[in-house]
Amino acid sequence: MKLKMDFMLRKVAGYYVVVPVGESCVDFNGMVNLNETGAFLFQRLQQETSREELIQALLEEYEVDEATAGQAVDSFLEKLRQADLLA
Amino acid sequence: MSGLQQKNVRLAQLDPLIRQLLEAGQQVKFTPHGSSMLPMLRDGKDTVTLTKQEGKLKKYDIPLYQRPQGGYVLHRVVGENQKGYLLCGDHQTALEEGVTDEQVIGVVCAFTRKGKEYTVTQTGYRLYARLWVAIRPLRRLVMGGLRRLARLYTGGKKEKKEKKDG
Structure with a gap:
């Protein structure tokens, strides 16, 4: 899986905002904000990846157990799908 | 643990990003707050699209600008003098x-009102802008009149309904 289009992440007031690259008009209404972990996963989704790879990346980067990482990835992916950002 | 949320961010925090996008030739759309642009823009409901300002502003333009004290304002140009x-x-x-x-950060090129999209080059909008600037000293009177009319209208409706119920 992969993100639908190119985005850049910009840090604004302590979190990251997702800005579509090359869009003629950037809509700040309902703009997606990410925390550190969210931004970490989001960046990995700019290239083709899988749920397992994302969990593995989280385990390598953060001190969490596999169950917590799995839950985090699942809820994150679900939210991305709801926001229609996943291809 | 993983965070993704959609929320409103203060303009001051988005300022650098907005300037960067406008500079890159992109437009930005957001929902302004406040009642100072009524009847055109309703607080927190209608949206505006900003584009980069090329050259001088013209009468009737609506720039987003920052006051020296830091506040962000979206108001209409009604003239110019030696001070600006x-x-x-x-x-x-x-x-x-x-x-x-x-x-000046950017200037309104389009807006939505009650879900309908308008550009600032549209005839209906341009008529509104010219008329509304022309009657500026009488605005309170006109807005008061419109509100009274609206009250009469909705009040009348309620009375009818009450009669029906009775």
């Missing part, structure tokens, strides 16, 4: 003077 532009919200009568090009 004269600005006035559509729901105001007093003028703000001395606004300069350096304070």
